[in-house]
Every structure is written in C-alpha cells, then in structure tokens.
Amino acid sequence: MARILYDLYGRDEQLRFSPYCWRVRMALAHKGLDVELKPWRFQQKDAIAFANTDKVPVLCDGDQVVADSFSIMGYLDDAYPDTPSVLGSGASYQRALLFSHYVDRQVSPALLRIVALDLLTAIHPDDRDYFRATREARFGCTLEEFHSPEQGQTLLHKALAPVRAVLRTSPFLDGETPGGADYLLFGSIMWANVVSLQAPVIEEAMIDDWFRRLCAFYDGMGNHALTVRDLVDKQGA
C-alpha cells in the first residue's frame, strides 16, 4: 500500500505551508522514504476524521495511521529502524522533544507576529473567514492588531539565541549533518518563508545560511517549494 501524507495547502494547491507537515516531509526524506502528498485544507475535517484528529499532518503508512508531527517522526524511527534515525532514542529523543516544545512556544509565536496578515493572503479564499474567526478568538484581538513584524523580529532574535550559539560551532543543530532538531526548527521557518509577502523572514545571515543549506538537501526540496510571492507576482495579492 502507498504511503500518504495529508498536507495543508493554500490559495494554490501547490502552496504548502504547514510547519508540521514540513517537519515530516524532511524526516521522510532523511530516511529515503517516498510519500504521496495528499492536498488538504483547514476545513476538510471529515477527510481526516478516520485518524481521530482535525489537524494535519496525518500519515497513512500501509495500514498504520499516525497523526501529530512529533509522533509521526517517532513512528518512522520505530517502523524503519534500518534508516537513519531522526529523533533518536532515550535522552536524545527527550532532548528533541524539549526542543520541539521550545520551537512551538518561542520561535513559532514570534514568526506568527511577523506573518499573521501574510498568512491570510496565503490560505485558500474559502478558508479565510474560518482562519480569521478561529485565530482572532485565540489571540483575543484582530489579525491586524496581532500582526506586528517589528515586535516579531525582536522576539525571534531573542528566541533564536541558543540556535545561534550552536550554529557557531557546527553547520547543523544536530552536528555535521542535519537531523531531527534541524527539521523541527526548519518546519517553522519554512512555514513563514512560504507565506511571507516580504522575504526573507530571517534577517540574520548565520541562521539564513543554515536555512538555505537545509533547503538544498534532498534534491533541493525546500528550494522547489512554491511561495506566496511566486503567486502574487503572477496573480496579485
């Protein structure tokens, strides 16, 4: 049976921007595992209800169904022990989990401040009312009030301090070659990069260099990603 990943798309079916789906795509590529990407939109809850979730990524691997990006990465390590490990086991796995929570709680919220309104442009027109309503309820303010790139960049600079320190001594967070910690952060930066109307989101050369090195991996998968800027050039905002 085929391996299928439900992957969020936006105003164009090729515009793929979920940070969590990007994590999984990099993990699959790290292991040399093919996957068929199944385009999915925010409100297509019924299409993934079989996985007992309302969010992507959802991986169907033969008869195995796994939701949640970190769980999928762990599943892939368990199910394919002969492929290069992504999260590792024991303390290594735990430290990846710690970093995952750090990215979700400090890096992604900073990025969200930078691209909140850009996101609205990136998502499918049919999803925009849904997106605005759910996010404004979560933020407690309008998207326009939440959107503050300057404040976001200040938060991002602070949040990335430990990342900056590690990249001073090694080309990737996980060492000489990229691994799970790199993919966890890469997903969030790729998300912002795909939806940002004004690239680059990352203003620091050292971290931007790391991001571009990762974009070039796995046949340049990241480099080939369609961004909202490509669409706006053709279609207008």
Added chain:
Amino acid sequence: MARILYDLYGRDEQLRFSPYCWRVRMALAHKGLDVELKPWRFQQKDAIAFANTDKVPVLCDGDQVVADSFSIMGYLDDAYPDTPSVLGSGASYQRALLFSHYVDRQVSPALLRIVALDLLTAIHPDDRDYFRATREARFGCTLEEFHSPEQGQTLLHKALAPVRAVLRTSPFLDGETPGGADYLLFGSIMWANVVSLQAPVIEEAMIDDWFRRLCAFYDGMGNHALTVRDLVDKQGA
C-alpha cells in the same frame, strides 16, 4: 592522583552556589566518580591560572586539567566511557549543547533578576565590592535597579514552558532517570535556591517537584547543601 574540583564558595566556606559547579558535581555523581571539592572565591584568579581561565569550575583529574562545565561533562564522558553517559554523543550531545545555551540565555537571566541582591548577601564579604562593580558594569545599572523578583518570575515562567511540557510526560528531562539535560537546568535552580533569602524560588509545583526529586539523588547531595537561609537564621543578614 586525586580528582579535584575548584568550587565557588561564599560567606561561609560550605556555601556552594555556582550553577556551573553544581552541573559538574551532579555529572560526577551520575558516573559514580569521587571528587575532592577545593573551595575557591571570585577573586582568587591566581589559584586557577594554571587552567588558563579565571572562572570555576576547573577539574583536575590526574594530570588532566579541564575548565568550563560543559567541557568538563564532555571530558568525563570521553575519559570514563564505561560509566553512564551524561551528554551522550552525536545528535544527543548537540541537543544537550542547545539546551545548555537555552538555560544560560533564558533561564539563568530570569533567576538572576529574582536573586540579584540575595547574591550579594550570599557571597564572601571580601568579594562584595568586586561583585557589585563587575555586575553593575555588565548590567548597566545598579544591583538594586536590576533586582526585580516579580519581573524575574514572569520571565522564568515563560522560559520554563518547554521544561514544563516535557515534565508532563516524563519524570526527568532526559526520561525515566536524570541525565545531562536535567543537570544543566538543575545547576541554575540550585544556584538560586542556595542564595535566595526567600525560598522557594520555583513557585510551580511540577517543576519544584522535579527539583526536589533531583535533590534527593546521590545520597541527597542537593538536600544536604547549605543555603544562605541556614546562615541568616544563625548569623543575621
């Protein structure tokens, strides 16, 4: 030859509060390695000049001399491969390094806001002028202005979010038993705990429980630590 660790002391020779020395003491205990603690004070630079540093910890292990807590932890893993690993290797080591930078850049600065003036009470009277002068130069304000426990607690709560998330699913950061990631954070909290005039520094039960579990390890090494509160009860502030 004996194994010797130069360890910072304060107003009492038994008051040991360096976060970096505590990391190393826990790492040594994790490996079942004995050590002789050599009391050292801020201004005794000459006593450790042989290690090409002006800061503790400095470990002398036979004819090996190692400075910097993270380097010492890595040295111990290399030199004693048959003992339980503290930092691990490869991605595991890298992720510990990432967490170390996170603790130094986010957790410790928050704790410092909480105990800045308490620290002045904890250190040796002969070191107080030196401490005030060097720290006020670094902070760009007086210790009294820098000291702001309420702001520190807010920063600490935010900084500990990833830690909180991991401790929801495992008793220690490194999993079922403590490891390097636990000791990296423990050192900073122990530092604040030893010098704080108003314990507990950690107001959240889940994280305080984790700290107390660690204090009970290795014959209750953390529980037996003298705190400035023990001294003030006897001597006054």
